Amino acid sequence: MTPGTAQKRWIVGVDLGGTNIVVGLVPIEGGEVMGFRTVPTDAQRGAKAVVDRIVAMVDEAITDVTASHGTTRDAVAGVGIGSPGPLDRKTGTVINTPNLGWRNFPLRDLVANQVKLPCTLDNDANCATYGEWWLGAGRGVSTLVGLTLGTGIGGGIVLNGEIYHGCSDVAGEIGHMTIDSNGRKCKCGNYGCLEQYASGPAIALRAVEGIEAGASTALVEMVDGRLDEITAATVYEATVQGDPYAAEVMKDTAKFLGAGVASIINILNPEMVVIAGGVTRAGDTLFEPLRAEVRRRAFRSAQECCRIVPALLPGTAGVAGAAAVFKRENYGAV
Amino acid sequence: MTPGTAQKRWIVGVDLGGTNIVVGLVPIEGGEVMGFRTVPTDAQRGAKAVVDRIVAMVDEAITDVTASHGTTRDAVAGVGIGSPGPLDRKTGTVINTPNLGWRNFPLRDLVANQVKLPCTLDNDANCATYGEWWLGAGRGVSTLVGLTLGTGIGGGIVLNGEIYHGCSDVAGEIGHMTIDSNGRKCKCGNYGCLEQYASGPAIALRAVEGIEAGASTALVEMVDGRLDEITAATVYEATVQGDPYAAEVMKDTAKFLGAGVASIINILNPEMVVIAGGVTRAGDTLFEPLRAEVRRRAFRSAQECCRIVPALLPGTAGVAGAAAVFKRENYGAV
Known part of the structure; x- marks a missing residue:
């Protein structure tokens, strides 16, 4: 299997909160969240540190899951990010989030440039609801x-x-x-x-x-x-x-x-x-x-x-929903 | 022009309220309400009397407008009815309306059988809003x-x-x-x-x-x-x-x-x-x-x-919206 041609099997979901960052891989066709991990956001260390942390977690989660399935990074379609808002989904920008102290912060593209995968951005509460709809209480x-x-x-x-x-x-x-x-x-x-x-x-x-x-x-x-x-x-x-x-x-x-x-x-x-x-x-x-x-x-x-x-997915609804947003935007349906 | 083949030019809108019945013809492509008329509902005279009144008003409005345009009843596509609810749009039934004293009343089909035109039914407040959207403040x-x-x-x-x-x-x-x-x-x-x-x-x-x-x-x-x-x-x-x-x-x-x-x-x-x-x-x-x-x-x-x-259409938004519902359901778009 050559790089870039592997069948896409997972979407990474990122649930960025004021307290914790949660990351996991979700099978494109739905299922259990894999490679789940969570670390403190430590927002006071600055926006760049938060982005670096997200990128590191995404990379680690991908490595864990793909290695244990004998496949490569090419099996990952992309990354869906859920963030506190308000935000501008079109430009992938967080307009203002008091908990993180950010203003007009281009979160989506900063993550995308480092992980070198397509990314989407949506509101964290929307993602939590969408996750429950896709894989939880609302199926x-x-x-x-x-x-x-x-x-x-x-x-x-x-x-x-x-x-x-x-x-x-x-x-x-x-x-x-x-x-x-x-x-x-x-x-x-x-x-x-x-x-x-x-x-x-x-x-x-x-x-x-x-x-x-x-x-x-x-x-x-x-x-x-x-x-x-x-x-x-x-x-x-x-x-x-x-x-x-x-x-x-x-x-x-x-x-x-x-x-x-x-x-x-x-x-x-x-x-x-x-x-x-x-x-x-x-x-x-x-x-x-x-x-x-x-x-x-x-x-x-x-x-x-x-x-x-x-809710049926405490802790993972945000990750599942962020991945669902990516799927919706890139595959046309969830 | 033979009956049944005339080009459809109008939809009749009926706005049934606790106080008045309002009827008018709306051009299918949108425009001013024509053949506008209003009479007291007189709900205490019973449901049949209300239906008869609606039917008579629809017939009169159609006759007025088609005659003055040198065409026939065949130029009318159908009738949209707005009624107080709750109601079941699928069956065309008014489930319960305290102001009129009706319960599980099959308003749509009773009107349709008499006017011999296809009819639709929706909630009066929905129709008023849809009328403003189609032809009023919300264009x-x-x-x-x-x-x-x-x-x-x-x-x-x-x-x-x-x-x-x-x-x-x-x-x-x-x-x-x-x-x-x-x-x-x-x-x-x-x-x-x-x-x-x-x-x-x-x-x-x-x-x-x-x-x-x-x-x-x-x-x-x-x-x-x-x-x-x-x-x-x-x-x-x-x-x-x-x-x-x-x-x-x-x-x-x-x-x-x-x-x-x-x-x-x-x-x-x-x-x-x-x-x-x-x-x-x-x-x-x-x-x-x-x-x-x-x-x-x-x-x-x-x-x-x-x-x-x-609102820009006081008095006619309900009629315009009821017609818009008919158009939406029969033509796929308004």
């Missing part, structure tokens, strides 16, 4: 909305098997839908965004506010009285341990989330809403009151055709 | 969201020149997006729906509540103290007469609407939001604070590519 579904509850709330919309981008690649910012028009100020500048009620930090903040207002809970002991150490994970753990206050905070989260999901269902009437992120480990503690709240709020004929489910 | 725009502020708030979404219906024809219910999760109870069962703050009755109700709480305003005199006679139109008239309280109510309306429109812009990132309905007569009194509120709330790169404009 076979035509219309799907994805929400990732993390430091913020990322959102993505898949319509007829395509990521819906809108007219300036901003579409899907579901975390910045107002659910309380005079509510909490959001770092995006808006007020009462869903993200201010159901993201990880928002859950922790609401828990702390209740404690400061006099609530009695095991949470205080769990952090030795250091309330600023309470996180969404602490709240979840207290719920598992049977703490009624923590359960209440989780239920409130489900209600706020339910108001947002009901609006999405009334507006987009999707077949599925997929929810990802650490909080989904709470399982039915979250999903049962969430579904109940949606039943209370959304149009019946819209909720009847919509499943609300946890 | 040449790819992605557009329409809102009609009336007794309720109707919504429609046009993506890439197609009405977006979702998985059970419910999509576009933007009036039932929650903007205050613990807010006013809506007749749809949800809480804090946009419709409860910016529809005609909601505007009137907020005005009355303020008066009952002690606000001083010319509105009271305009209705001779009968506060239940205050409507959105009264509020608008008082604004024109320079009443500061009425202007405040209108500004609050713009702010609530702005919260909703900003969410839509963050989620769908459309090129245009078209706002129709009587309230838009308030012009800049409504649109200036509305645009300011959206600027305060929405992502910059999403609002920069989105124009927020009044």
Whole structure:
């Protein structure tokens, strides 16, 4: 087999986040992520260091997987990159990402020039949703909305098997839908965004506010009285341990989330809403009151055709989706 | 020219509402609505009477227009019907419409059997939005969201020149997006729906509540103290007469609407939001604070590519859009 003529078997997916870079190879026809690896982003070391790190990880992952399959680098079609946005997909540029401190950064081409493979760029939340659609909870579904509850709330919309981008690649910012028009100020500048009620930090903040207002809970002991150490994970753990206050905070989260999901269902009437992120480990503690709240709020004929489910690919949806974007752009379909 | 072989020149559009039935002929290639007529729906006389009325109006409009153009009924391709929903487009059935008191009513085929022309059925708010896209404010725009502020708030979404219906024809219910999760109870069962703050009755109700709480305003005199006679139109008239309280109510309306429109812009990132309905007569009194509120709330790169404009086809958008749906379904494109 001569270089350049090998049958293409894999696409590399890169999921660049504010905390970690995750890389893996995805079979073009779909399947398990291979050569999976993750390292801290270390954004404070500068953009060049981040690009170098991505390039090194891509090269290592390719070497691992191709060697173990007795083939060469030519079996890799290219690299799909998911990055925090906003970004310009056409030019492959990250316009502005506070977490990384980048402005108008030509990420796609910088990576492509070093790895010497064609690359694509899309928003990380879009990629996570597209990954769930391609290989996770949303397989076979035509219309799907994805929400990732993390430091913020990322959102993505898949319509007829395509990521819906809108007219300036901003579409899907579901975390910045107002659910309380005079509510909490959001770092995006808006007020009462869903993200201010159901993201990880928002859950922790609401828990702390209740404690400061006099609530009695095991949470205080769990952090030795250091309330600023309470996180969404602490709240979840207290719920598992049977703490009624923590359960209440989780239920409130489900209600706020339910108001947002009901609006999405009334507006987009999707077949599925997929929810990802650490909080989904709470399982039915979250999903049962969430579904109940949606039943209370959304149009019946819209909720009847919509499943609300946890994501199936925690940790790899972003990689799978970034690869799916590459496949869509280079092969015409996923 | 023999019957059945005449070149098709027009599509009939029917806009069925709780108050009026509106009918007109639209040139297939687009243009002014012709043979326009409107009569009260008189829904209390029963479904059959409504169908008979639609059929009579369609026949009259066809006769008028074809006669004045020296052609025959064969020049009419068919009839597009817009109706309150929810409905099943595939079977042409109105599933449930409280305003008309119908349940599982096969409107499309009942009309088709009598007028002996092919018919299509779509949601009235979708049709109004599609009409603005085809022949009104949205000409040449790819992605557009329409809102009609009336007794309720109707919504429609046009993506890439197609009405977006979702998985059970419910999509576009933007009036039932929650903007205050613990807010006013809506007749749809949800809480804090946009419709409860910016529809005609909601505007009137907020005005009355303020008066009952002690606000001083010319509105009271305009209705001779009968506060239940205050409507959105009264509020608008008082604004024109320079009443500061009425202007405040209108500004609050713009702010609530702005919260909703900003969410839509963050989620769908459309090129245009078209706002129709009587309230838009308030012009800049409504649109200036509305645009300011959206600027305060929405992502910059999403609002920069989105124009927020009044509808251009008051009274005929529904007819034009119903005809456009017929054209789309029978000719493959509009």
